[in-house]
Amino acid sequence: MDDPASRDALPAPGTPRRADRASWLSRLRRVAADERAMPARVRAELRARETSAERLIGWIQLALVVFFAVLYSLAPRAEGAAGFNFVPLALAAYFLFTVLRVALSYRTVLPGWYLVLSIVVDVALLCGLIFSFHIQYAQPATFYLKAPTVMYFFLFIALRALRFDPRFVLVTGLVAIAGWAALVGYAILPALSEMRVTRNYVEYLTSNAILLGAELDKSIVLLGVTLLLTLALYRGRQVLVAAVREEAAASDLKRFFAPEVASSITGADEALVAGRGEVREVAVLMVDIRGFTRIAASLPPETVMAVLARYQGAVTRLVEDGGGRVDKYLGDGVLATFGAVTPSASASASALAVGEGLPALFRALAPELQALGWPEPLRAGAAIAAGPVTVGVVGGDERLEFTVIGDAVNRAAKLEDANKSVGSVVLTDAETFALARSQGYAGTPRETRGQVAVAGLDGLRDLVVLA
Structure with missing residues (x-):
C-alpha cells in the first residue's frame, strides 16, 4: 500500500x-x-x-x-x-x-x-x-x-x-x-x-x-x-x-600495540569484537618501581613523566630484544608477555632471561634517572609466572583492548609484591623455573625458598630468587 x-x-x-x-x-x-x-x-x-x-x-x-x-x-x-x-x-x-x-x-x-x-x-x-x-x-x-x-x-x-x-x-x-x-x-x-x-x-x-x-x-x-x-x-x-x-x-x-597485534587488527578479515580469544601457554613478566607513588607526589609532573618515559622505554627495549611484547603500562609498572601475541615454544626461558638482565638495567638507569630529578637510587622489582592464559579482545562496542587474562597474570603480580617480603629483585615460582629449564634456560638461581606463603595466592609456594 x-x-x-x-x-x-x-x-x-x-x-x-x-x-x-x-x-x-x-x-x-x-x-x-x-x-x-x-x-x-x-x-x-x-x-x-x-x-x-x-x-x-x-x-x-x-x-x-x-x-x-x-x-x-x-x-x-x-x-x-x-x-x-x-x-x-x-x-x-x-x-x-x-x-x-x-x-x-x-x-x-x-x-x-x-x-x-x-x-x-x-x-x-x-x-x-x-x-x-x-x-x-x-x-x-x-x-x-x-x-x-x-x-x-x-x-x-x-x-x-x-x-x-x-x-x-x-x-x-x-x-x-x-x-x-x-x-x-x-x-x-x-x-x-x-x-x-x-x-x-x-x-x-x-x-x-x-x-x-x-x-x-x-x-x-x-x-x-x-x-x-x-x-x-x-x-x-x-x-x-x-x-x-x-x-x-x-x-x-603500532605505537600503542605490539607490531603483531597492530597488524592483526588492521589486517583482520572481520571487524574485531569483544569476547573473542584463545588459550595459549604464556609467560608473564611484571616490573614495578619501589616507592613510586610516595616519591612522585613530591616531584613536578614533568619530572615524573620524564623519569617514567626513560625507565619504561629501557624496559620495553629489553623485553622486545628478548622476544617479549609489552601488554600495557600500569602507571609505573610494566606488564609484558612472552608467547601471547605470537605462540612460542620457549616463552618461559625467554622471560627468565629478560628478568635476569633487569638488575643490570636498573643499575645503569639509576644515575640517569637521578640526573632527571629522581631523588634516590632506582629501586625496582620484577616477577615472572607462566601458564595457560586467555589471549583476546575485551571491552565494549566503542572501546576495545587486546589483553591476557589468567592465573599466570595474577601470580606474576602477587610474586612481584612478594619481592618486598622475600628481599629479592627478580622472583619466580618453582613451576615456572622448571618449565624454563625444559625450554633451554641455563641461568643459575641465587637461592630457592620452599613453601612460602605469598599474599593473595592460595597455599604455600616454592619460590626461586633470580636476583
Whole structure:
C-alpha cells in the first residue's frame, strides 16, 4: 500500500534532487574543506604524495618529449611540407619547460598557480604546434583540424589524473577545450566566407572543407572525458584521503600495540569484537618501581613523566630484544608477555632471561634517572609466572583492548609484591623455573625458598630468587 509519509518525502515532479542541485564546484570545495580539517601530520603525508605524483608527471612528460624528439629526428620529412617547420622549436620549448618543472619539483612544493600555468603552457604549445600545420603545408586553416595531434589533449588530461586531484584534471580539460575552440573558431571564420563549410562527410575527408558536426564531436568527447575523469578522481580523492587517514592511524596504532597485534587488527578479515580469544601457554613478566607513588607526589609532573618515559622505554627495549611484547603500562609498572601475541615454544626461558638482565638495567638507569630529578637510587622489582592464559579482545562496542587474562597474570603480580617480603629483585615460582629449564634456560638461581606463603595466592609456594 502507498505510504503517504513516503510520498510526501519525495520531491515534486520536475524538482531536482538536492544531490543533483549541488554543483561540482561546491563538492570540490567540500572535499577541500574536509582535507583542511585533517590533522597536520595527515595533511603533510597527503602533500608528500602529491609532490611525488607531480614529479612522476614531470618525468613522464619529459620521457614523452624525448621519445617524440627521437622519433621526429629519425623519421623522414613528410612530403608536401614546404613551409617553415615549427615542430623542432615546439619540441625544444616543451623540453626546456619540462626540465625546469621537474627540477623545481625537487627543490620546492610547486604551488597551485604554477601547476595551472604549466597546464596552460602544455596546451598552448600543443595548440601552437597544431596551428603551425597549415603554415608548414601552405594550406587553409581548416587543414589543421584534421591533424591527429588533437589526440594528445587526452594524454595531457590523463597525465593529470596521476595526482588524484580532480581540480587539475578539470582545469586541464577546460583549458584544452578552450584551446581547441580557439583553433576551430580561427579556422571557421574564413571558411564561412569562402563557402568551405560542408555537410558531406566524404568532401570533409577529401578536401579542406569543414564539417561542423565533426568539430563539435571532438569538443564533446574532450568535455566528456574531462568530466568522467573528474568524477572518478573526485570519488578516488575521497578514498585516498580516507586511506591516508587510516594509514596514519595504523602507524599510530603500532605505537600503542605490539607490531603483531597492530597488524592483526588492521589486517583482520572481520571487524574485531569483544569476547573473542584463545588459550595459549604464556609467560608473564611484571616490573614495578619501589616507592613510586610516595616519591612522585613530591616531584613536578614533568619530572615524573620524564623519569617514567626513560625507565619504561629501557624496559620495553629489553623485553622486545628478548622476544617479549609489552601488554600495557600500569602507571609505573610494566606488564609484558612472552608467547601471547605470537605462540612460542620457549616463552618461559625467554622471560627468565629478560628478568635476569633487569638488575643490570636498573643499575645503569639509576644515575640517569637521578640526573632527571629522581631523588634516590632506582629501586625496582620484577616477577615472572607462566601458564595457560586467555589471549583476546575485551571491552565494549566503542572501546576495545587486546589483553591476557589468567592465573599466570595474577601470580606474576602477587610474586612481584612478594619481592618486598622475600628481599629479592627478580622472583619466580618453582613451576615456572622448571618449565624454563625444559625450554633451554641455563641461568643459575641465587637461592630457592620452599613453601612460602605469598599474599593473595592460595597455599604455600616454592619460590626461586633470580636476583
